[in-house]
Amino acid sequence: MRNVRTPAVMSRPMLMGLAALLWSGCGGLPEATDSVSELQTQQAALAPDQCAPVPAAQTNAGGIVYHRYATGMTWANAKADCTAMGGRLAVPFNSASNSAIHSIIGTDLTYIGLKQASGQSSTSAGWQTPEGNPAPFFNWSSGEPNDMDGVENGHQDCARMYTTGAWDDVACTQVSPYVCEFAVPPLQCAGGSSCALGTDSAYHCTCPTGQHYDVQRNACVNGP
Numbered sequence: 001m002r003n004v005r006t007p008a009v010m011s012r013p014m015l016m017g018l019a020a021l022l023w024s025g026c027g028g029l030p031e032a033t034d035s036v037s038e039l040q041t042q043q044a045a046l047a048p049d050q051c052a053p054v055p056a057a058q059t060n061a062g063g064i065v066y067h068r069y070a071t072g073m074t075w076a077n078a079k080a081d082c083t084a085m086g087g088r089l090a091v092p093f094n095s096a097s098n099s100a101i102h103s104i105i106g107t108d109l110t111y112i113g114l115k116q117a118s119g120q121s122s123t124s125a126g127w128q129t130p131e132g133n134p135a136p137f138f139n140w141s142s143g144e145p146n147d148m149d150g151v152e153n154g155h156q157d158c159a160r161m162y163t164t165g166a167w168d169d170v171a172c173t174q175v176s177p178y179v180c181e182f183a184v185p186p187l188q189c190a191g192g193s194s195c196a197l198g199t200d201s202a203y204h205c206t207c208p209t210g211q212h213y214d215v216q217r218n219a220c221v222n223g224p
Helices: 013-024 033-045 073-085 095-102
Strands: 057-061 064-073 110-115 157-163 167-170 176-182 194-197 203-206 209-212 219-222
Touching: 013 057, 057 095, 064 095, 073 176, 073 194, 095 157, 110 167, 203 209
Parallel strands: 110 176
Antiparallel strands: 057 064, 064 176, 110 157, 157 167, 194 203, 209 219
């Protein structure tokens, strides 16, 4: 069993509240309100030892932290992996956030957090965030989304970003790298600890046998 000491530091809910206050006090970004509030709500409930693995690339823009992971996954598995880190599959909410994501994808077609709801009458209808809310912004490549043949048939219901920054609709079973986003920088395990997926389907800082993770020190210390 993981033994986690309660830290004498500012909790993540407190950090999220401060982030929300600063965001509102500075006016935020006009197109970001719904998308960012969804992300802030999700991260406010994180465990103090919940972490994110070291990404292949990362950037910070508009108050959002973006991590790219190079291991290919299906869209559903990428969504689940981002959630396990305490974030979500990245949702571009305006041209600036789209550019930020584009800046770290390199030469790989990369999953973003848009999925088409079932039962749509056209290829461009029903695109949603991972939470099931209407997508706040679109940047489809010319001729996309086309569901392969230009007719809505439910074959291509997930969105990937081209290396140009424009988007393509693809089958959700395609395996691709992906970008996660976080409202605050995720915990990076240190002091001999490593970020590992637990039985609760969340990533936690873990330690070798005979040690436990100390949240305040962000390190492994002796003792069960």
